[in-house]
Amino acid sequence: MGKEYIEKRTVISPEGNPIEIDPLKDYFCDARPKSCKSASGIIEKFANWARSESLWVLGFGTGCGAIEMRPLMTPRFDAYRFGIQWRPTPRQASVFVISGYLSVKTLKRVVRSYEQMQNPKFVVALGSCTINGGMYWDSYNTINRLDHYMPVDVYIAGCMPRPEALLAGFDKLKHIIREGRAEGANKYADNFDWYKGNQKKIIKDWDMPDYNW
Amino acid sequence: MQTIIENLQKHFQVVSYHQQRENLGFLIASKEVAVGLITHLRDYEGFAHLVLLTAVDWIEDEHFQLTYLLHHPEKKVDLGVRVMISRENAEMYSIHHLWEQARTYQRELREMFGINFPGSPNVDKPFILEGWEDIPPYRRDFDTKKYSEETYFPRPGRETHDPAEYMKKKLYPNE
Numbered sequence: 001m002g003k004e005y006i007e008k009r010t011v012i013s014p015e016g017n018p019i020e021i022d023p024l025k026d027y028f029c030d031a032r033p034k035s036c037k038s039a040s041g042i043i044e045k046f047a048n049w050a051r052s053e054s055l056w057v058l059g060f061g062t063g064c065g066a067i068e069m070r071p072l073m074t075p076r077f078d079a080y081r082f083g084i085q086w087r088p089t090p091r092q093a094s095v096f097v098i099s100g101y102l103s104v105k106t107l108k109r110v111v112r113s114y115e116q117m118q119n120p121k122f123v124v125a126l127g128s129c130t131i132n133g134g135m136y137w138d139s140y141n142t143i144n145r146l147d148h149y150m151p152v153d154v155y156i157a158g159c160m161p162r163p164e165a166l167l168a169g170f171d172k173l174k175h176i177i178r179e180g181r182a183e184g185a186n187k188y189a190d191n192f193d194w195y196k197g198n199q200k201k202i203i204k205d206w207d208m209p210d211y212n213w
Numbered sequence: 214m215q216t217i218i219e220n221l222q223k224h225f226q227v228v229s230y231h232q233q234r235e236n237l238g239f240l241i242a243s244k245e246v247a248v249g250l251i252t253h254l255r256d257y258e259g260f261a262h263l264v265l266l267t268a269v270d271w272i273e274d275e276h277f278q279l280t281y282l283l284h285h286p287e288k289k290v291d292l293g294v295r296v297m298i299s300r301e302n303a304e305m306y307s308i309h310h311l312w313e314q315a316r317t318y319q320r321e322l323r324e325m326f327g328i329n330f331p332g333s334p335n336v337d338k339p340f341i342l343e344g345w346e347d348i349p350p351y352r353r354d355f356d357t358k359k360y361s362e363e364t365y366f367p368r369p370g371r372e373t374h375d376p377a378e379y380m381k382k383k384l385y386p387n388e
Contacts (some may be wrong), residue, residue: 104342132368132371133361133367138357139361140347140360141341141350144365203343203344204345
């Protein structure tokens with residue numbers, strides 16, 4: 001399998017000089033994620049209120065639950081009135097909705113997208129496949145428990161949950177954020193080695209840096 | 214459908230033909246004859262559409278059974294050509310020169326069953342599984358439940374309810 005794109009090599013710069021590049025070191029951050037303490041008191045309460053009222057979801061439909069996110073953009077179950085909108089890139093999103101089963105191939109891309117999101121970030125897990133494997137519990141290619149690979153804030157059970165259930169889940173996420181209990185990003189930074197070990201056990205051809213920031 | 218089989222008798226020796234429905238029949242061909250037979254069916258008989266190419270793992274008889282399903286657009290009949298291949302060194306001649314979609318089917322079979330189609334472009338590239346090191350997962354001697362329990366951390370406390378038993382208890386609780 002051609003992995004030339006991540007190996008050290010010499011390229012010709014636009015000016016014509018040969019330069020040595022090492023993609024994994026040069027294009028990505030070397031440091032590990034750090035957990036940051038939240039502010040306290042009324043500022044944090046205001047910040048949490050603001051975060052809960054503008055949940056920008058990453059537009060990455062990972063599995064079969066992506067079809068349950070589409071009704072939320074229609075006039076019947078309007079999600080935009082809650083401040084929930086879909087953003088194209090991980091840098092602009094704060095909520096990652098893992099919709100359904102995750103195969104090994106998708107998990108690699110999901111981990112990369114999740115690590116590129118900015119703090120504070122929250123994960124909403126849709127469907128029973130994220131809880132205990134669901135319908136694909138004995139499959140050779142899908143994971144069984146999502147919280148071994150990334151910290152999850154809200155699980156929404158169902159196969160697939162109806163859009164009303166999704167809105168109720170977002171409502172629960174808002175309560176959790178307002179109480180200050182949504183510390184997924186800090187949990188990821190604190191247990192980074194454990195999460196990374198679990199991910200690497202499954203994703204056998206790891207051709208990304210350890211922390212994709 | 215019978216006329217097609219009669220036409221085939223002129224060129225090939227039709228030994229085993231099974232008519233399942235009035236518009237579906239299956240022929241069993243040997244490995245050497247199969248590609249010629251499929252080309253003849255496509256060019257002379259008019260089976261212009263390759264519907265699918267799948268494999269069945271007969272582990273008790275120790276062979277794979279490949280099925281090429283062809284469709285006749287005018288007469289609206291389906292004809293399946295079955296080819297038996299051995300399970301060790303599973304190889305078959307490629308038909309990617311007849312239909313382009315055969316490349317994807319052959320790539321999938323190579324990854325999932327381990328059946329090689331030498332000459333087919335991109336047949337080595339991984340299709341769905343990335344970084345797979347075990348035996349090809351669709352083979353019957355691959356225990357997928359055991360693999361799943363060992364690799365992916367299962368959540369303890371999972372129950373399974375047999376639907377028939379559950380409905381029986383619900384509808385007739387006294388028995």
